[in-house]
Amino acid sequence: MPTRSCIICRKKDEKSNLFRIISDNNIAILDKSQKINKRAVYLCKDIKCIEKAENSLKKGKLKVKIGINKDSFEVLLNDVKNELGE
Numbered sequence: 258m259p260t261r262s263c264i265i266c267r268k269k270d271e272k273s274n275l276f277r278i279i280s281d282n283n284i285a286i287l288d289k290s291q292k293i294n295k296r297a298v299y300l301c302k303d304i305k306c307i308e309k310a311e312n313s314l315k316k317g318k319l320k321v322k323i324g325i326n327k328d329s330f331e332v333l334l335n336d337v338k339n340e341l342g343e
């Protein structure tokens with residue numbers, strides 16, 4: 258099983274246990290299929306990591322190497338929070 262690291266806590270897990278986020282022309286998209294052939298970052302399906310990501314993003318400290326527009330990332334993080342039923 259391929260493992261990936263969460264961009265926040267760096268914990269390694271199977272891809273299927275993480276949210277896969279891709280950049281499509283700098284717009285953050287949640288890749289639910291996990292198969293879209295674009296560069297991706299991964300985030301734990303854990304409210305703690307999502308909230309940390311939000312805080313880092315607001316402070317301008319979240320570095321995402323794949324080139325994602327900040328506003329679109331904020332929208333996506335909101336969506337994944339809803340996904341978790343928060």
Ligand SMILES: [Zn+2]
Pocket residue numbers: 263264265266267268300301303306
């Ligand atoms: Zn994490």
